[in-house]
Amino acid sequence: MSIDAKLAELGITLPQAAAPVASYVPAVDCNGVLHISGQISFAEDGSLIKGRLGEDMELEAGATAAKRCGIMLLAQIKAALGSLDRVERIVKLGVFVNSAPDFTDQPKVANGASELMQAVFGEAGRHARSAVGVAALPLGVAVEVDAIVAIRR
Amino acid sequence: MSIDAKLAELGITLPQAAAPVASYVPAVDCNGVLHISGQISFAEDGSLIKGRLGEDMELEAGATAAKRCGIMLLAQIKAALGSLDRVERIVKLGVFVNSAPDFTDQPKVANGASELMQAVFGEAGRHARSAVGVAALPLGVAVEVDAIVAIRR
Amino acid sequence: MSIDAKLAELGITLPQAAAPVASYVPAVDCNGVLHISGQISFAEDGSLIKGRLGEDMELEAGATAAKRCGIMLLAQIKAALGSLDRVERIVKLGVFVNSAPDFTDQPKVANGASELMQAVFGEAGRHARSAVGVAALPLGVAVEVDAIVAIRR
Numbered sequence: 001m002s003i004d005a006k007l008a009e010l011g012i013t014l015p016q017a018a019a020p021v022a023s024y025v026p027a028v029d030c031n032g033v034l035h036i037s038g039q040i041s042f043a044e045d046g047s048l049i050k051g052r053l054g055e056d057m058e059l060e061a062g063a064t065a066a067k068r069c070g071i072m073l074l075a076q077i078k079a080a081l082g083s084l085d086r087v088e089r090i091v092k093l094g095v096f097v098n099s100a101p102d103f104t105d106q107p108k109v110a111n112g113a114s115e116l117m118q119a120v121f122g123e124a125g126r127h128a129r130s131a132v133g134v135a136a137l138p139l140g141v142a143v144e145v146d147a148i149v150a151i152r153r
Numbered sequence: 154m155s156i157d158a159k160l161a162e163l164g165i166t167l168p169q170a171a172a173p174v175a176s177y178v179p180a181v182d183c184n185g186v187l188h189i190s191g192q193i194s195f196a197e198d199g200s201l202i203k204g205r206l207g208e209d210m211e212l213e214a215g216a217t218a219a220k221r222c223g224i225m226l227l228a229q230i231k232a233a234l235g236s237l238d239r240v241e242r243i244v245k246l247g248v249f250v251n252s253a254p255d256f257t258d259q260p261k262v263a264n265g266a267s268e269l270m271q272a273v274f275g276e277a278g279r280h281a282r283s284a285v286g287v288a289a290l291p292l293g294v295a296v297e298v299d300a301i302v303a304i305r306r
Numbered sequence: 307m308s309i310d311a312k313l314a315e316l317g318i319t320l321p322q323a324a325a326p327v328a329s330y331v332p333a334v335d336c337n338g339v340l341h342i343s344g345q346i347s348f349a350e351d352g353s354l355i356k357g358r359l360g361e362d363m364e365l366e367a368g369a370t371a372a373k374r375c376g377i378m379l380l381a382q383i384k385a386a387l388g389s390l391d392r393v394e395r396i397v398k399l400g401v402f403v404n405s406a407p408d409f410t411d412q413p414k415v416a417n418g419a420s421e422l423m424q425a426v427f428g429e430a431g432r433h434a435r436s437a438v439g440v441a442a443l444p445l446g447v448a449v450e451v452d453a454i455v456a457i458r459r
Binding site: 184185186207242244245246250252253254255256257258259260263264267268271279280281282283284285286287288301303 | 326329330331332333334336337341342343344358400402407440441442443444445446450452
């Protein structure tokens with residue numbers, strides 16, 4: 001099954017790949033390894049998912065925000081490679097969670113992105129990960145996720 | 154001398170490699186480069202080393218927490234590669250220190266992990282590094298460290 | 307035009323590559339990919355650029371601090387490779403901005419480093435990036451930036 005078919009089965013529609021806010025690019029292919037810029041959390045309607053875990057956002061909403069970052073990563077990967085079928089392996093996700101000092105469930109938030117990758121790519125979606133709580137994120141979003149992806153040759 | 158012998162000489166016992174809390178994997182080999190998930194600080198007895206530098210944890214305890222993250226990284230590398238002798242180079246450590254806003258000694262904390270790598274691997278343990286202070290970490294731990302490791306072929 | 311000539315045209319003088327504060331190295335070449343340690347913000351006179359965005363530092367000063375991190379990255383790349391002409395591509399910048407909880411313009415701060423790379427390397431300077439707000443940074447600096455660089459062979 002193609003990854004596009006898998007996305008359809010999962011009911012996931014890829015958004016337009018977001019343009020970088022600034023003077024950088026969404027993805028760089030370095031010797032067959034794709035480095036994707038940190039993607040911030042956008043809702044399906046294109047609005048920003050803002051908030052801080054442990055302050056004004058619940059865990060479930062945080063996990064949804066992380067999933068939406070993952071969906072934007074997919075959109076960026078597809079834009080960079082032409083087809084998601086060229087993904088050999090999701091290698092690493094770096095998950096940054098906008099966190100109040102006493103919020104300690106960053107892994108459960110990050111699972112929103114991690115479970116997406118596994119659902120979409122199966123074994124090839126099983127990745128290494130770091131998940132940390134940061135003081136602030138661009139435009140006040142709840143989650144930012146960057147990625148390293150191995151490209152099939 | 155094998156790395157296992159070196160560990161014995163240093164009096165370091167590797168713990169059971171911690172299972173990921175969630176839907177990701179401890180390490181991914183991408184074209185001979187091993188990406189290892191962020192490891193959080195566990196004490197020798199398996200309990201979490203919790204705390205925030207500049208608030209309720211002293212510098213020395215923070216460095217010990219970073220060293221313990223490093224030891225868990227070694228356990229993960231060994232579990233992934235079968236033997237630590239397959240490490241060609243510790244390439245990069247990403248060190249995240251749970252920090253109060255006025256704590257600025259992240260490098261000294263991170264040295265706990267960096268000095269370990271050099272003690273264990275010698276020249277091959279000398280790595281690039283970033284060390285930053287974060288607002289919060291999973292389960293309230295003091296330190297999280299991820300790594301990139303080149304594999305001998 | 308050589309990159310050194312380009313730097314001269316831009317009026318940029320590279321500082322002495324800063325020695326690591328601790329037990330790690332400024333850069334590691336891993337199979338033709340250079341991983342550079344996080345560089346903190348130093349002013350032209352060698353003093354630290356300290357501060358926290360949203361608290362005691364304005365946006366423009368933050369962007370300058372990020373540019374200075376970028377200039378120190380260039381100094382480290384040159385020290386590691388002998389010549390900046392060996393840079394094939396700036397692959398990724400990781401930008402950590404010392405941020406008060408309500409500061410959300412990390413991308414504009416990070417642009418100080420990103421625009422520098424594009425000015426110096428042109429197309430080869432267009433990189434992937436993540437930019438996040440952290441609670442604290444080493445020695446109280448305003449910005450820390452690490453980098454991944456592909457080396458020409």
